[in-house]
Amino acid sequence: MQRIGVFVCWCGTNIAATVDVKAVAEAARKEPGVVFATDYQYMCSEAGQKLIRDAIAEHKLTGVVICSCSPRMHEATFRKTVEAAGLNPYMLEVANIREQCSWIHKDRTEATEKAVVLARTAIAKVSLNVPLTAGESPVTKRALVIGGGIAGIQSALDIADAGYEVDIVEKQPTIGGKMTQIDKTFPTLDCAACILTPKMVDAAQHEKITIYSYSEVTEVTGFVGAFKARIKRKARFVDETKCTGCGECTSKCPSKKNKNEFNLGLDNRTAIYIPFAQAVPKVAVIDAESCIKKKTGKCGLCQKICGAGAIDYEQKDEYIEREYGAIVVATGYNPIDLAKYDEYAYSQSPDVVTSLELERLMNAAGPTKGTLLRPSDGTHPHTIVFIQCVGSRCDDARGKPYCSKICCMYTAKHAMLIREKYPDTEVHVFYIDVRTPGKNFDEFYRRAVEQYGVDYIKGMVGKVVPHDGKLLVQGSDLIANEQVRIEADMVVLAAAIEPDKSARSIATMLTASIDTNDFFTEAHPKLRPVESPTAGVFLSGVCQGPKDIPETVAQASACAAKVIGLLAKDKLKGNPCVAHVNEEMCNGCSTCEKVCPYGAITYQDKEFRVPGPKRTEIRRVASVNEAVCQGCGACTVACMSGAMDIKGFANKQIFAEVDAICR
Amino acid sequence: MTFSYYPGCTLKTKAKDLDRYARSAAAALGVEMAELPEWQCCGAVYPQAKDEIATKLSAVRALMAARDEGRELLTLCSACHHVIKRVNHDMVSDENIRTKVNNYLKPEVPYTGETKVIHYLEMLRDTVGFDELAKRVTRPLKGRRIAAYYGCMLLRPGNVMGFDDPENPRIMEDFIRAIGAEPVVIAYRNECCGGYMTLENRALAQKKATTVVDAAASAGADTIVTACPLCQYNLDVNAVGERVPVLYFTELLAEALGVKEAEA
Numbered sequence: 001m002q003r004i005g006v007f008v009c010w011c012g013t014n015i016a017a018t019v020d021v022k023a024v025a026e027a028a029r030k031e032p033g034v035v036f037a038t039d040y041q042y043m044c045s046e047a048g049q050k051l052i053r054d055a056i057a058e059h060k061l062t063g064v065v066i067c068s069c070s071p072r073m074h075e076a077t078f079r080k081t082v083e084a085a086g087l088n089p090y091m092l093e094v095a096n097i098r099e100q101c102s103w104i105h106k107d108r109t110e111a112t113e114k115a116v117v118l119a120r121t122a123i124a125k126v127s128l129n130v131p132l133t134a135g136e137s138p139v140t141k142r143a144l145v146i147g148g149g150i151a152g153i154q155s156a157l158d159i160a161d162a163g164y165e166v167d168i169v170e171k172q173p174t175i176g177g178k179m180t181q182i183d184k185t186f187p188t189l190d191c192a193a194c195i196l197t198p199k200m201v202d203a204a205q206h207e208k209i210t211i212y213s214y215s216e217v218t219e220v221t222g223f224v225g226a227f228k229a230r231i232k233r234k235a236r237f238v239d240e241t242k243c244t245g246c247g248e249c250t251s252k253c254p255s256k257k258n259k260n261e262f263n264l265g266l267d268n269r270t271a272i273y274i275p276f277a278q279a280v281p282k283v284a285v286i287d288a289e290s291c292i293k294k295k296t297g298k299c300g301l302c303q304k305i306c307g308a309g310a311i312d313y314e315q316k317d318e319y320i321e322r323e324y325g326a327i328v329v330a331t332g333y334n335p336i337d338l339a340k341y342d343e344y345a346y347s348q349s350p351d352v353v354t355s356l357e358l359e360r361l362m363n364a365a366g367p368t369k370g371t372l373l374r375p376s377d378g379t380h381p382h383t384i385v386f387i388q389c390v391g392s393r394c395d396d397a398r399g400k401p402y403c404s405k406i407c408c409m410y411t412a413k414h415a416m417l418i419r420e421k422y423p424d425t426e427v428h429v430f431y432i433d434v435r436t437p438g439k440n441f442d443e444f445y446r447r448a449v450e451q452y453g454v455d456y457i458k459g460m461v462g463k464v465v466p467h468d469g470k471l472l473v474q475g476s477d478l479i480a481n482e483q484v485r486i487e488a489d490m491v492v493l494a495a496a497i498e499p500d501k502s503a504r505s506i507a508t509m510l511t512a513s514i515d516t517n518d519f520f521t522e523a524h525p526k527l528r529p530v531e532s533p534t535a536g537v538f539l540s541g542v543c544q545g546p547k548d549i550p551e552t553v554a555q556a557s558a559c560a561a562k563v564i565g566l567l568a569k570d571k572l573k574g575n576p577c578v579a580h581v582n583e584e585m586c587n588g589c590s591t592c593e594k595v596c597p598y599g600a601i602t603y604q605d606k607e608f609r610v611p612g613p614k615r616t617e618i619r620r621v622a623s624v625n626e627a628v629c630q631g632c633g634a635c636t637v638a639c640m641s642g643a644m645d646i647k648g649f650a651n652k653q654i655f656a657e658v659d660a661i662c663r
Numbered sequence: 664m665t666f667s668y669y670p671g672c673t674l675k676t677k678a679k680d681l682d683r684y685a686r687s688a689a690a691a692l693g694v695e696m697a698e699l700p701e702w703q704c705c706g707a708v709y710p711q712a713k714d715e716i717a718t719k720l721s722a723v724r725a726l727m728a729a730r731d732e733g734r735e736l737l738t739l740c741s742a743c744h745h746v747i748k749r750v751n752h753d754m755v756s757d758e759n760i761r762t763k764v765n766n767y768l769k770p771e772v773p774y775t776g777e778t779k780v781i782h783y784l785e786m787l788r789d790t791v792g793f794d795e796l797a798k799r800v801t802r803p804l805k806g807r808r809i810a811a812y813y814g815c816m817l818l819r820p821g822n823v824m825g826f827d828d829p830e831n832p833r834i835m836e837d838f839i840r841a842i843g844a845e846p847v848v849i850a851y852r853n854e855c856c857g858g859y860m861t862l863e864n865r866a867l868a869q870k871k872a873t874t875v876v877d878a879a880a881s882a883g884a885d886t887i888v889t890a891c892p893l894c895q896y897n898l899d900v901n902a903v904g905e906r907v908p909v910l911y912f913t914e915l916l917a918e919a920l921g922v923k924e925a926e927a
Contacts, residue, residue, distance in 0.1 A: 343830040345850055396821075398828060462830075465850040465878070 149177020151541025803843025
């Protein structure tokens, strides 16, 4: 029989205001095996932990139940506590009477009753706990960074500077991400390229960093410290090792009318192209969809011209496999598709543009060489209307419920830059709220209004109507309480941002969780903001939530610090709560092997003693690779003969819990 | 599939085309429109007053009749659809109205908004399916550039009408594609045509209608289609300057299905 101690936490008033903690301790004391029960204000504090350690010694406890917050919060803390008192850390159970009880109930009697049941359940389970010992696994001292935007580059540089190898996998032909398309950055107005491209070069030249551009991660197996990733290197039909980036091929290519992705389709590029002058790697790529040679077999002009002999029309996709200790997700964002917002006439007029398109229209390397001209007729716009929150803070299904965070500041930036450069141009901004928290942000916005005379109108636009080469903007001014009609030359839409489309498949591949908006979920929203709940997977940049550049860089460095902390370890303690097969009961059906998502189960022939004259027989039975098993429990549910069990979560323990609830 | 059908007064008088082409097209598509044996004018305008029920009773009678027939209630005229669907919503969500209406009508089984109200366009999209419709089309309207005009009442308020996005709709454009023509999106497709203002302030109604028709003309549309008799009237009669024919969508549907001549 175990000697169990029960410790009921008040969590200040978080639990104690709704649950009668003394009554819970009182009820627990009456349970079989319980020799000690008490309550305390903050069980996780040093004093609370000391109380637990002292009780273990004094009452010779063999099992401990803590009734407190979710085990996701403090299970690790309390395991250390009981271990320090000489108990096996797995002789501890946490009953969650906060998130799953006091926080969601209002009635004190009902909540107390439920807390008693939850305590009873944990007591029933801990009675059947057995000591477990975690195995150790080695750490591969290399990190994989998925996504080569500013977040991925910053994380990679920091990890590499600490002396560890880093691979950046970027699906576009060049690293740099969205920041390469931005003209100037708020609130300092320094040019994005001037601060980003040196970092891109640093990454390329760093001896510890390998860049796989035009590549995608297609499969990840393994676990923290020992991931294995399969990387698809898409055929660019140009030998990266030979191409010098001279650009001769791009000037001669006859297929010229292909949408230039870098300029968001505002101008055209050739079929063989280098995304932009500062691309890293500065290597050409052939877009097979528009290459005449790839489509018809005739042409081959670029091959003839290329002095380096780098063109290879027969190049195939290649796959490489690499091992990593840690994975950084830095998959970034995109503006939303505006098809659902056609009341702003985005599809009806080329003069309605997104803010990112405006960046290109104002950039010296953009389609208009930095002179702001209307896309429809190339004339100078005299009136420009900005519409904020297009798809952000939206209360219906067509938009996003969240604030995209960066739009207020970049709109103020656009408005200010236009007024500075073209004082004859009127600028109106429709907004719901102007949100400018951040260092020097509000000062920046006020400068746009007070110094540059940008006309901010509180209210939303109902409709934009293209008419006779103009755009009639109908909106409401909530402060003046009147309808506003503006005849504009251009309309700029601050489209909401959303996680890159790849986020969902990458999350599945990494078994990392994402929220309803496809942003990656952090292990703890306040205390572990750069780690995913999946061990060894870290989050960098907008893939975790909307951020501006300074925040992204800060998070990328924080993420790198966590990766470095992991890679600095030689061995990791594993999770001992893994599957275990009772070979006597296994009938060799292979069901568990089929359901195992990690490939941890194999089958082997084994000799068993049997009664009767034969004495032994060979039977095929399951075998679990404990280093690969993640303890998900799929096999225990699927096993028809009941041979599979998870250590620490054995079937009989689960049934004991259910019995305790139903008692 | 059989629907209980509520035509409404205008479809028996000025808007006969809207009704008869709808019937022949539905027959060609294998959809039965069983006209309610008895119905009254819906009132044509949704009554905003919260403290009286008299103006809602005729809609409830139609809804209740469809329920008793065990069918969904099919409507066609935008105004009737608007009134009946909103009254039905009141019967579901407003306890005060529901109680008073039932106390007054004293039906054998109290009515609590069970009937599903379906617009003809919804029937085409959800029961027939636009893909299936495209297959059934025998005379696709190739080369036609058609502007859809939704008006105010068909889709608003969005949370009650609930069959398309009121600010950025697509059901009529999808319909136009299904009958083989090319949809022309005009920004004014969900702005007011002038409505009943034509009785009181003709000049204003003319201004509203002209804006819509001008936009369709300058976008290169050869036809405007609508589901609303009042919109059809205003755009057709009140627009000044450049003219674009304004037809009911059912007429083009019948034409594409090859059943228009049989009717005419």
